Amino acid sequence: MGAEKITNEQIAEIFKELGAILELKGENPFKARAYYNAARIIEKLPAPMEEMINSGEIARIKGIGEAVIKKSKVLIETGQLPYYEKLKSSIPPGLLEMLKIPGLGPRKVRKLWQELGITNIGELEYACDVNRLVSLEGFGLKTQQKVLEGIKFLKKYSDKHFISDGIAESELIASVLQEFPKALQMHVVGSVRRRCEIIGEIEVLVAIECELRSELLNFIKEAFSGADVKEKDENIVFRSPGGIPVVIHLVDKSSFIPALFYFTGSDSHVRMIEKLLIDKGYRFVKNAILGKTGRVNLNSEADIYALVGLPFIPPELREGRDELELAGSGEISELVKMSDIKGCFHIHSNYSDGINSVEEMVIRARELGYSFISISDHSKSAFYANGLDEARLEQQWKEIDEINEKYPDFRVFKSIESDILVDGSLDYEDRVLEKFDFVIASVHSRFALSASEQTERVLRAIRNPFVKMLAHPTGRLLLARKGYEIDLERVLREIAKLDKVVEINASPHRLDLDWRWGKLVRELNVKIAINPDAHNVDDVSDVEYGVYVARKAGIPGRNILNTWSVEKLEAFFRKKE
Structure with a gap:
């Protein structure tokens, strides 16, 4: 608030928050209500609070007690x-x-906090995504659906967005x-x-003649009315219907391929390739590659990489890390594609x-x-997720057997997502675990353990x-919480040694394992499963986002x-150990 005079609205907002905090803490509801009432009155005062306190007039306003006046004076x-x-x-x-x-x-936020441990919007969105509120x-x-709709409304004008939202909105813009x-x-x-x-x-590259640019601008203004569409530095900028900033880069047709490379x-990555081009006698500018005899004709981005003796590098890899090494190894052609996917866990x-x-x-x-x-429901200690005890497991296995018989060309594996308990043990005895086709282990609690404690916990489980x-493997929730402290390199080395599998969780809220671990994963020859962590039929399609992570990881x-x-x-x- 600084040296500026505090307004009635600002004072009222603080009293509203005081009331809310008291309710969140479960304290005296009458005290909370008094602060709410004071806030409503202060918002509607006919004069600044300071003037009314100095004149003594505030003491005659019903609903404004001595405690509120004292706190207002301090403010x-x-x-x-x-x-x-x-x-x-x-x-x-x-x-x-x-x-x-x-x-x-x-009251509802307190219940979410006290019973589900939810402390921010990101955690709440994930909890809704996996049906914790149901x-x-x-x-x-x-109510869960309404909460999700409310979160989307709040996020509409935030400055960071999940890739799933970026893809959906960019496809909408492209279709327009x-x-x-x-x-x-x-x-x-x-x-x-x-x-x-x-x-x-969201960035979109458009090749268009100069004389048509104003026509395109007007077309976009009409298509996205109310989006404040405008020109800026030879670009067209606005916000998508979902609130994501959009930049449309305009170039002439002859510049499309080099600009496609440059803006992707x-x-x-661009600097790395630019250096290689210079070494080969070329000069790169944003909208052209120049050789000794002038502008180089390019039919595709592959032509740019060919100039420096490299195969085409897929967009997912263009991060300026180890993609040149990967390209030189010939492994790029082996990257997974959605068409390679035969199922999921x-x-x-x-x-x-x-x-x-x-x-x-x-x-x-x-x-x-x-x-x-694989059907991998939660284990019995996951009370928050209706985890399965032994009796309900038997019931589920019987149903899976019937489904496998009904669909002979399809296989449902019997699995479980077993909580890793704090000491690294699992949720069931061996006599139960041995009945699954395989077991998935995961951490859902005690995120605050030290790195050494968390690492030993996970190592014992795997x-x-x-x-x-x-x-x-890190428990992170994108835009909500960091992963827990863990020596992930040590864990990955143990997984490789034991010939086990680490998940790329394909939920756009997680995307965990992070793609930046790709080089070590490749060196260790670690096996990967791209898993949607699906909680409804639509979530099964999230495998797509996990494929992108695997491709970025090489x-x-x-x-x-x-x-x-x-x-x-x-x-x-x-195969057991």
């Missing part, structure tokens, strides 16, 4: 209120942000541009084309916290052309002979279990 004189700061510091800071979600009052008293499926009456050459570029896990803007790669059903039945998940997977999935796979398709046949998987899962 006016110092710009701060120690009582407010102390109270605010006693709760996780994200709780107040959660109150901005339509339909979520302090069985929570006072919530349910409809295709309706422009004059033929356009265009391509999505930038971080969306590189499939970065978090993006800040990271700065580091780590799917939840309505036996735990999923929405759909086992058979509905199978039907969706078959629609996607898959030949297998050394269990029934565990084949480690899920979301992992060859042969090391990804999703590309294997059912027979090869059966043999691998049967």
Whole structure:
């Protein structure tokens, strides 16, 4: 608030927050209500609070007590209120942000905090995504959906976005541009084309004659009315319907290919290739590559890489890290593609916290052309996710047997996502674990352990002979929380040594394993499973985002279990240490 005079609105906002914090802490509701009432009155005062305090008039206003007047005087004189700061510091800071979600009052936020451990909007969005609110008293499926809608509304004008949102919005923009009456050459570029896990803007490259640019601008203004479409530095800028900043780069047709390369790669990648071009006697500028006899004709980006003796480098790899080394090894042609995917693992059903039945998940997977999935519901200690005890496991296994018989061309593997307990043990005795086709182990609690404690915990779990796979290995939630402290290199080395599998969790909220571990994963020849962590039929399609991570990591398709046949998987899962 600084040296500027504090306004009535600012004073009222602080009293509103005081009331909310008291409710969040479960304290005297009458005291909270008094602060709310004071805030409403202060907002409507006919004169500045300072003037009314100095004149004594404020004391005659019903609903404004002595305590409120004293606190207001401190705010006016110092710009701060120690009582407010102390109270605010006693709760996780994200709780107040959660109150901005339509339909979520302090009581509901307190319940989410106390019963599910949710402390910020990112964690709440993920909890909704995996149906944590469905069985929570006072919530349910409809409330969960409303919360998700409210979160999307809040995020609309944030400056960071999931790649899933970036792809969806960029496809919408591209489809609109295709309706422009004059033929356009265009391509999505930038971080969306590189499939970065978090993006800040959508960039689209458009080749168009100069005389048509004003016509294109007017077309976009009409198509995205209300989006404040304008020209800026030879670009067209606006916000997408989902609130993501959009930059349309305009170039002439002869510049399209070099500009496509330039606007797609990271700065580091572009500089790396530029240096190689210079070494070969070429000069690179943003919209052209110049040789000794002038401008070099280019038919595709592959021509640019060919000039420096490299194969085409896919957009996902253009981050300025080890892609040149990878290109030189010949491994680029081995990168996984969506067409290579034959199935997926780590799917939840309505036996735990999923929405759909086992058979509905199978039907969706078959629609996607898959030949297998694994049902991997939560284990019994995951009370927050309706984890399965032994009796319910037997019931589920019986149903899976019936489904496998009903669909002879499709295989449902019996699996479980077993919580790794704090000492590294699993949720069931060996006599139960041995009945699964394979076990996925994961951490869902005690994130605050030291790196050494967390590492030993995970190592003990993956050394269990029934565990084949480690899920979301750092526990991160993008835009919500960092992963827990862990010596991941040591864990990956142990996984490689034991011939086990690490997951790329394909949920756009996780994308964990991070692609930056790709070089070590390749060196160790670690096996990978791209898992949607699906909690409804739509989530099964999230495998796509995991494929992008695997491609960014440079992992060859042969090391990804999703590309294997059912027979090869059966043999691998049967093999015990």
